[in-house]
Amino acid sequence: MDKLLPKYLFVALTLFLTLPACISDMEIDVQTPEREVVVTCLFSPQGNWKLTLAKTKTLQENEDTYINNALVKITTETGEEVTLNYSGERGIYSSNTRPEMDKTYRLNIHIPGHKEITAESRIPNIVNATVPDFDIKWIKYLYPNNLMDYDVFPLQVNFGETVQDARFLFRSYYFDPNEGYxxxxxxxxxxxxxxxxxxxxxxxxxxxxxxxxxxxxxxxxxxxxxxxxxxxxxxxxxxxxxxxxxxxxxxxVSAREYEAFGRSVCFGNDYWLNNVSYDVMTTIGEAENVTHAKLLYANANLKYSMDKNQKRDEEFWLEVIQGSKEYVDYYHSYILQVSQRINPYSEPVMVQSNINNATGIFAGYHRQMIHLFNY
Structure with a gap:
């Protein structure tokens, strides 16, 4: 037995040294996926028609590929037609006209060599939201999705009527007059x-x-x-x-532009409201026959300043967005996709798209900015 052991070791060593010589390179033809057209158009009566056309890109690419040779038209159910002309930069097509409420809009895009691209959406009837007088009473709120404590105070948004088909997004903002203009x-x-x-x-x-x-x-x-x-x-x-x-x-400038507002934290405090995944800044709700929405408004710097009795010279606002089904589904899935990127074990989340023969979003909404108080 002792004599056989060196023999076996020699054979094993010989196999180990000769096996790599049996390995050969294999050429694998990896197919490059065909680029899709990406349509982006979120429209409201507060702005002119604006649509962006681009193409999908790989993870290794940094620059966007825009489309500048499309024919873009939008029509209503009553036959009114709007043509969006190419602006000359970054795939943007626009018009000097604005969409209107309670109209269904159909999008038609013709690109040479591509199937006709279509989509449909509408801006819901506006509900005039108001916030009644309230006292700022700070409480602790444990957000179950990230197990963190937040200093918040409750407030209520009244709709003034019973909303039969409610689809809303709520966000809290602050505006610094020293920088915002x-x-x-x-x-x-x-x-x-x-x-x-x-x-x-x-x-x-x-x-x-x-x-x-x-x-x-x-x-x-x-x-x-x-x-x-x-x-x-x-x-x-x-x-x-x-x-x-x-x-x-x-x-x-003399006007408060939307981009000049700073984002803060907002949670749902009602049965029909929720925050998606780890997102603490957007509260989303869908329900039938509701008259109000209860929220929890948060701003850590405001809480600290109030405790120290230090005026911040800032304005605090609440954004109320009433959206179409496509709009709310888009934001819900988008927030979920972004949130899941930090979890290597999660399944991919597909962002909502209502575009036929392409991908992207065509959805109507209406925004209200409600001034709450200054501090």
């Missing part, structure tokens, strides 16, 4: 100066999409520099940041 612009000439000073190509391309446009928050420029300029090159970042803000144009 300011707008910023990075000109193309200034961007070229940054490029000559060492701005990397990827950061240049991303900033170019914002060039010559007034934006609400100047931190968007910092975000791009922080994300795309080499992390270890601190001196380059500092130099580029200095040059950027030296040339950044500024102006003040």
């Amino acid at each position: 300011k707008r910023y612009m990075l000109t193309m000439d200034s961007l070229e100066k940054l490029k000559k000073a060492g701005l990397p190509e990827n950061a240049y391309l991303e900033l170019a999409e914002l060039a010559d446009q007034w934006v609400v928050n100047q931190s968007i420029f910092d975000h791009i520099l922080f994300k795309l300029v080499f992390f270890e090159d601190f001196d380059l970042k500092q130099r580029l940041s200095y040059l950027l803000y030296q040339d950044l144009k500024q102006k003040t």
